[in-house]
Structures are given as structure tokens and as C-alpha cells.
Amino acid sequence: MFSLTELLSASTHPGYSRPCGFPALLLTAFLFCRIIKTVVKTFKYFFGVRFEVKGLENFEVEGPAIIVSNHQSILDMMGLMEVLPDDCVQVGKKELMYAGTVGLIIYLGGVIFINRKSTTSAKMVMAEVAKTMAADKVKVWVYPEGTRNCTGDLLPFKKGAFHLAVQAQVPVIPVVYSSFTTFYNPKKNLFTSGKIKVEVLPAIETKGLTSGDVSDLTDRCFRTMRETLFRLSGCPSEAKDSS
Numbered sequence: 001m002f003s004l005t006e007l008l009s010a011s012t013h014p015g016y017s018r019p020c021g022f023p024a025l026l027l028t029a030f031l032f033c034r035i036i037k038t039v040v041k042t043f044k045y046f047f048g049v050r051f052e053v054k055g056l057e058n059f060e061v062e063g064p065a066i067i068v069s070n071h072q073s074i075l076d077m078m079g080l081m082e083v084l085p086d087d088c089v090q091v092g093k094k095e096l097m098y099a100g101t102v103g104l105i106i107y108l109g110g111v112i113f114i115n116r117k118s119t120t121s122a123k124m125v126m127a128e129v130a131k132t133m134a135a136d137k138v139k140v141w142v143y144p145e146g147t148r149n150c151t152g153d154l155l156p157f158k159k160g161a162f163h164l165a166v167q168a169q170v171p172v173i174p175v176v177y178s179s180f181t182t183f184y185n186p187k188k189n190l191f192t193s194g195k196i197k198v199e200v201l202p203a204i205e206t207k208g209l210t211s212g213d214v215s216d217l218t219d220r221c222f223r224t225m226r227e228t229l230f231r232l233s234g235c236p237s238e239a240k241d242s243s
């Protein structure tokens with residue numbers, strides 16, 4: 001079994017054999033994230049983006065948790081830094097690691113890389129995270145849509161985050177960002193000034209749940225987050241449901 005620290009350094013290598021010392025990497029990642037957070041939190045003033053955050057107290061669960069949120073664009077990185085708990089790492093696609101300096105920074109920031117093209121490999125990495133996140137006392141942030149989506153609605157959720165929560169028997173904390181559609185053009189990556197509402201929702205417990213409950217848990221989170229997305233974006237859910 002590997003500690004999350006080892007996994008962070010080895011998750012991109014088959015067999016996870018790269019050895020690593022005491023939690024230096026994890027601690028470095030947390031420290032690094034704090035610095036990144038401080039820097040990125042200033043970006044909003046240059047970009048004219050405002051954040052209105054509610055429900056931060058819902059992060060205050062005892063021990064680790066899985067955080068799931070909607071993922072619309074690169075702008076989410078600003079939104080992420082507005083609320084990111086200090087003891088949290090993200091799950092990201094492995095391609096990001098090869099993105100030059102940004103890749104290196106993300107790597108040092110503690111991102112757990114998965115291969116989306118190989119369910120078996122992604123499941124293996126996540127199973128290791130499930131085993132070790134309690135010992136390492138970390139929260140893990142997953143984008144359950146599995147890709148960026150700026151349509152004003154949610155894509156169907158992938159199940160990895162929810163398997164992870166059930167395997168680790170830790171709560172799921174949904175976080176919802178209002179739609180960027182009114183001020184962001186994803187094709188041109190252009191945006192005007194705008195306000196993003198963020199809501200951290202109450203934790204959903206998974207104690208006692210088994211793999212047979214994962215689909216229901218996924219649906220429950222999806223419905224709650226979709227309702228919240230429509231509410232925060234000021235768009236009536238009835239209209240969306242009938243489309």
C-alpha cells in the first residue's frame with residue numbers, strides 16, 4: 001500500500017514503484033498551493049471577475065472528504081482558489097502534467113493524475129487514493145463531469161468520485177459555480193467582467209454505503225448540484241427540464 005504522498009509522486013507511473021520519503025511531497029504540495037492561492041486570488045481584480053461565496057462552513061467536516069464541483073473553463077482555476085481548503089488535492093487528467101511550466105507547477109501542487117482513456121488505470125489510482133486519504137487526512141477535489149463544459153447545464157456525472165467516496169467511507173461535499181455563459185465565450189476564451197456565485201453545499205454522508213449504492217449517490221449529487229446551478233444562474237429549472 002502506498003501513502004498519498006507516494007501516490008502523488010508516482011501516480012503517472014505504471015506499478016507505482018517510485019519510492020519517496022516521508023510526506024515531504026504532500027506538505028510541499030499544501031504549501032505550494034497556499035502560495036498559488038494567494039497569487040491567483042489577486043487575478044480577479046485584473047480580470048474584473050467577482051466572486052460571491054456561500055456555505056464555506058460546509059467544508060468543516062471531520063477528516064477527509066471528496067469535493068465535487070462543476071467545471072466550465074480555465075476560469076474555474078480562479079474560482080477554485082477562492083474556496084480551496086488548505087488540506088486538499090485535485091484529480092486531473094494526465095495530459096496536464098506535460099503542459100510545460102504549468103504542468104510542473106500543477107505536479108508540485110499535488111494534483112493526482114489519471115488516465116481518462118483507461119478506466120482500469122484510473123480506477124487503480126483512485127482505489128489507492130481511497131486507501132490512503134484517511135491516513136493522510138486530505139480532501140480530494142474531483143470534477144465529476146470529467147471535462148470542461150460551459151453550456152449552462154451539467155454533463156452526466158462520471159462515477160469515479162462517488163466510488164472513491166464510498167470506498168473511503170468519507171462524505172461528498174458538492175460545490176457549485178454559477179453559469180459563466182453570460183460573460184464567457186469558451187470558443188474564443190474571451191470574457192467580460194462578471195459575477196460568479198459559488199455555493200458549498202452540505203456534506204452527503206456515505207458511511208455504510210457500498211458499491212451498489214454508487215449510482216444512487218451519483219444521481220443524488222447530480223440532481224442537487226443541477227438545481228443549485230440553475231438557482232445560482234437565475235435560470236428556471238422547469239425550462240431546462242422541458243428542453
Ligand SMILES: CCCCCCCCCCCCCCCC(=O)SCCNC(=O)CCNC(=O)[C@H](O)C(C)(C)COP(=O)(O)OP(=O)(O)OC[C@H]1O[C@@H](n2cnc3c(N)ncnc32)[C@H](O)[C@@H]1OP(=O)(O)O
Pocket residue numbers: 033036071077090091092093096102105106109110111114115116118119122123126127142143144145146147148157158159160161163164
Ligand atoms: C499555475 C497554478 C498551479 C496550481 C497548482 C495547484 C493546483 C492547481 C489546480 C489544478 C487543477 C487541475 C484541474 C484538472 C481538471 C481535470 O483535469 S478534469 C478531467 C479529469 N478528471 C476526471 O475525469 C474525473 C472524473 N472522471 C471519473 O471519475 C471517471 O469515472 C474515471 C475514473 C476517469 C473513469 O472514466 P470512465 O470509464 O469514462 O467513467 P465512468 O463511466 O464513470 O465509469 C465506467 C465504469 O467504471 C466504474 N467506475 C468508475 N470509477 C470507478 C472506481 N473508482 N472504482 C470502481 N469502479 C469505478 C463505473 O461505475 C462504471 O461502471 P458501471 O457503473 O457503468 O457499471
Ligand SMILES: CCCCCCCC/C=C\CCCCCCCC(=O)OC[C@@H](O)COP(=O)(O)O
Pocket residue numbers: 040043071073074075077078093096102106146147148149189
Ligand atoms: C483565460 C484567463 C485565465 C485566468 C485564470 C488563471 C488561473 C490560473 C491558475 C492556474 C493555472 C494552471 C492550472 C491549469 C489547469 C487547467 C485545468 C483545466 O481546465 O484542465 C482542463 C481539464 O480539466 C479538462 O480538459 P478537457 O476539457 O477535457 O480538455
